[in-house]
Amino acid sequence: MSSFSPAPPSLPDRAVGFWGGLSANVLNMVGIGPFITIPLALTAMGGPQALTGWVLGAVISLCDGFVWAELGAAMPHSGGSYAYLLRLFDERKMGRMFAFLFLWQTLLNGPLNVAAGAVGFTNYLNYIFPNLGHWTLVALGAVLCLANTALLYRNIRSVQLISLVTTVIVIAAFGWIIFSGALFFDAHKAFDFPPHAFSLNTGFLAGLGSTTLIAVYDYGGYNNICQIGGEVKNPQRVIPAAIIGSIVLIALLYCGLNLSIIGAMPWREVMNSKAVVADFMGHIYGRAGGIIVAVLIMIAGWGSIYVVLLGYSRVPFAAANEGQFFKVFGRLHPKGQFPTVSLVFMGVLSALCCLVKLDDLISVLIVIQTLFQYSMQCIGVIIRRQYLKNLGMPYRMPLFPLPALLSLAGWIYIVTTSKLIYILLGVGLFFVGCLIYLVTARRTRSWPFAPSPSEQVSP
Structure with a gap:
């Protein structure tokens, strides 16, 4: 294994503006998630009371969004959390380990996220071709990941145009679905709660935790602009605006989508659907309507995979650029000036992850991200406030530290109500990452094995 060494200079082209950043977030957030997870949420809580999970997920996401906005504006570097954790906790000390742990989980989480889409x-x-077999569908998912890798093998300016066009299609599809649901909305169906639906017992709390986990997975992506922060123009203004704007917009669309579907179809029928929006539109307009919306959702899913892969491909590049990962991942295309090895690595691994079941993908994603990333950022924003003030803090979250504390509490609640296997997997991955870091640090004499100042002085 080659040693870590400094990489070439960071990305030079700050070409992404507000609308490009907003569209990158929206596509990442929407993707395919809400169109396939509504039945999972209804099953987790056993009825339309699952809406409480979507609302709680929006609150947690908004609070966490304030954390990301503050960090992104203060440190507009490519790589997102890698850059934040490295600097928040002192890049010469614990920051090196936390940044490595984020990189470690990203090498798994990034491909899992793309594969879920x-x-x-x-x-x-x-839904359109019901006779396709399981392995054919797996192969097609893998081909989609590889095709997006090929499409992203170009300059960021053309990438931004594609994301903007796809976002317009996504919003139009949402509008059509919600409008159709409003025409056939039946309050008796939408609020047909089973007996004792809101009894505050362990079953309710566990179900709410599972539903909230699903919701925050669907809201996830509002931080995508932070992954490409080094390519954003006017980042002190654009990054916070894109993050908060995308969360508010998507929260409204998700609540409208949920109410539209359970207000027109019996929720017990919705629970058993694997292509719920296509079934819903087919219920209203016939099979032709279902096929049209299925095509629109597939476009949204493709667009989400596209921008998610774009964002995650910058993380190994940023780490290599800092000298904390293998130099080869810092390679830039000589003409397009985009990461090459990092992009191809993430794309190929995403194709392989298409073998994993969807519900497992989602649960593992959220638990691992919480343990390695979200919780550490919330803590860092609070305890390293003076460091952020020294950076100028062009954006400050309102009511500090309340949003960070609420976000941290939400992440802890989601993890503790998850299945034990996912928690053990996340904790195990955390300790393996720590072990790898310590072995590497000992070899390179980095923190906590760095020589003391007296040892560094020549005799």
């Missing part, structure tokens, strides 16, 4: 894409493809 690809698997959801094939669910709607299966």
